[in-house]
Amino acid sequence: xxxxxxxxxxxxxxxxxxxxxxxxxxxxxxxxxxxxxxxxxxxxxxxxxxxxxxxxxxxxxxxxxxxxxxxxxxxxxxxxxxxxxxxxxxxxxxxxxxxxxxxxxxxxxxxxxxxxxxxxxxxxxxxxxxxxxxxxxxxxxxxxxxxxxxxxxxxxxxxxxxxxxxxxxxxxxxxxxxxxxxxxxxxxxxxxxxxxxxxxxxxxxxxxxxxxxxxxxxxxxxxxxxxxxxxxxxxxxxxxxxxxxxxxxxxxxxxxxxxxxxxxxxxxxxxxxxxxxxxxxxxxxxxxxxxxxxxxxxxxxxxxxxxxxxxxxxxxxxxxxxxxxxxxxxxxxxxxxxxxxxxxxxxxx
Numbered sequence: 001x002x003x004x005x006x007x008x009x010x011x012x013x014x015x016x017x018x019x020x021x022x023x024x025x026x027x028x029x030x031x032x033x034x035x036x037x038x039x040x041x042x043x044x045x046x047x048x049x050x051x052x053x054x055x056x057x058x059x060x061x062x063x064x065x066x067x068x069x070x071x072x073x074x075x076x077x078x079x080x081x082x083x084x085x086x087x088x089x090x091x092x093x094x095x096x097x098x099x100x101x102x103x104x105x106x107x108x109x110x111x112x113x114x115x116x117x118x119x120x121x122x123x124x125x126x127x128x129x130x131x132x133x134x135x136x137x138x139x140x141x142x143x144x145x146x147x148x149x150x151x152x153x154x155x156x157x158x159x160x161x162x163x164x165x166x167x168x169x170x171x172x173x174x175x176x177x178x179x180x181x182x183x184x185x186x187x188x189x190x191x192x193x194x195x196x197x198x199x200x201x202x203x204x205x206x207x208x209x210x211x212x213x214x215x216x217x218x219x220x221x222x223x224x225x226x227x228x229x230x231x232x233x234x235x236x237x238x239x240x241x242x243x244x245x246x247x248x249x250x251x252x253x254x255x256x257x258x259x260x261x262x263x264x265x266x267x268x269x270x271x272x273x274x275x276x277x278x279x280x281x282x283x284x285x286x287x288x289x290x291x292x293x294x295x296x297x298x299x300x301x302x303x304x305x306x307x308x309x310x311x312x313x314x315x316x317x318x319x320x321x322x323x324x325x326x327x328x329x330x331x332x333x334x335x336x337x338x339x340x341x342x343x344x345x346x347x348x349x
Contacts, residue, residue, distance in 0.1 A: 006034060008021050008035045008037070008069045009035065009037070010034050010036075010037040010039055010071070010088070010093070011026070011036065011038055011073050012061055012074045012081075013040060013080070014038035014040050014058055015038075015044045015058060016076065016165055017164055017171070017172050018251060019040070019324045019326075020049060021326035021327075022073050022327065022330065023056070023295065024051075025322070025326050025330045026051070026330055027050075027051050031052060036051055037064070037122050038110070039058065039060070039061040039235065040059075040060075041061060042060050042062060042103075045059075046058070047191065053342070059075070061080070061084060066087065066088040066093050068092075070094065070125070070206070071333050071336075072093040072095045072097060073329050074099065075099070075326070075329075077099060080149075081099045081100075085128060086168045086266060089128050092131065093125065094333075095127070096129050096131060096332050097129070098326075100133070102130045103130040103218075108128050108130050109123075110226055112132060112140055112141060112226055114141060114214075114273045115138070115140050116143045116228070117278030120335050121157070125321075129264075131328050134159060134178060134263070134321075134325055135159045135218070135249065135320070136226070137297075137318070137324050138247060138317070138323065139249055140223055140227065140295060140318045140319075141271070141297040141318075142255060142268065142274060143155070144227065145268060146253065147232075147263060148257065149228075149263070149267060150259045151256030152254070153233065153237070153255065153310075154234075155232070155234045155254075157235070157246070157249055158237045158249065158251045159219075159236065160239050161204060161238060161247045161320070162243040162244055162287060163196060163240065164320060165204075166240075167286055169254045170191050170192070171244055172220045174197055177195055178198075178242070181198055182291070184284055196241075196242050197242055198242060199242060201240040201241075203240075204239070205238075206275040214230035215236075216236040216237060220233070220234040243288070245321060246260060246286075246292045246320065247289035248286070248315065249316040249343035251313070251314050252312075253314075254308055254310055254311055255312065257310070258310050259310075261303065261304045268340045272297060276298075276299050277299065279291065279300055282298045282313065285299065286317060293319060293322070294318075294319055296318070297316060297317075297318040297321070299314050299316055300315050301315035302314045302325060
């Protein structure tokens with residue numbers, strides 16, 4: 001691997017919403033201490049993307065040689081990752097993949113640095129590391145301190161997910177449909193199966209045989225893997241809502257052992273990357289007022305469940321493009337660097 005202070009980084013899917021955020025965060029956190037390649041499909045050749053104050057020419061992923069690349073950050077869809085991530089790893093790059101392509105493979109770590117970053121110890125060139133789904137990341141950030149303290153038996157969660165979770169096309173569709181609604185014009189669905197403007201759609205991704213959607217089942221599969229607990233049960237309902245950035249979640253926990261709500265408050269106040277918002281009358285953490293454009297996971301409406309002796313309720317919001325995708329990937333990169341140089345086990349701020 002090259003000198004740690006100047007890693008060679010390739011961002012795959014550089015013209016997408018998450019890819020652009022990756023470039024922005026790498027520029028903020030590493031800046032001139034890295035060499036960067038922006039890659040996308042052939043149709044993006046000739047375009048430029050921003051890297052801090054600089055513009056980068058977009059390279060053709062299909063023609064790119066990953067030899068000499070230290071880290072390859074993938075966010076161009078699962079099919080692209082299946083085709084090219086292994087090629088990057090074979091060339092010696094550490095691949096950090098933001099798609100679902102490798103999340104459920106037993107030998108691929110599924111990482112949220114603040115929660116299970118210890119699994120990055122000893123990661124070597126040629127490894128593939130998976131980024132969890134955006135809705136999973138923010139939930140496990142909020143519940144992991146409680147799980148470590150008293151264990152969690154069951155989670156009931158309803159997610160209210162922004163259209164940026166469907167990429168730039170989702171954001172453009174919400175903007176277009178909103179203008180059409182306000183202009184009293186016919187609204188046509190495209191990216192989403194039903195109109196999203198002024199609506200809430202209780203279905204994200206494909207419907208599974210058990211009646212849950214794949215997005216809902218991701219919360220079960222990924223939470224179990226990240227928390228290393230096959231017994232934890234997650235009952236999810238995923239809803240797409242007309243918000244541009246920021247996912248919101250109503251999370252209801254049933255813990256294995258009793259815990260006082262003041263102790264929960266203390267745990268969350270001390271949790272890295274989590275910001276506990278003390279509730280005031282009609283002022284709570286929301287996707288728009290707190291999450292959008294920010295790096296933290298925000299928790300509010302924290303309260304004891306009056307219907308269950310070991311129940312805890314909370315409201316969790318985070319920017320799905322930043323902490324839910326791009327930032328988490330860059331934090332993984334930084335933590336690997338820190339461990340490789342003995343600079344410490346955490347690079348998660």
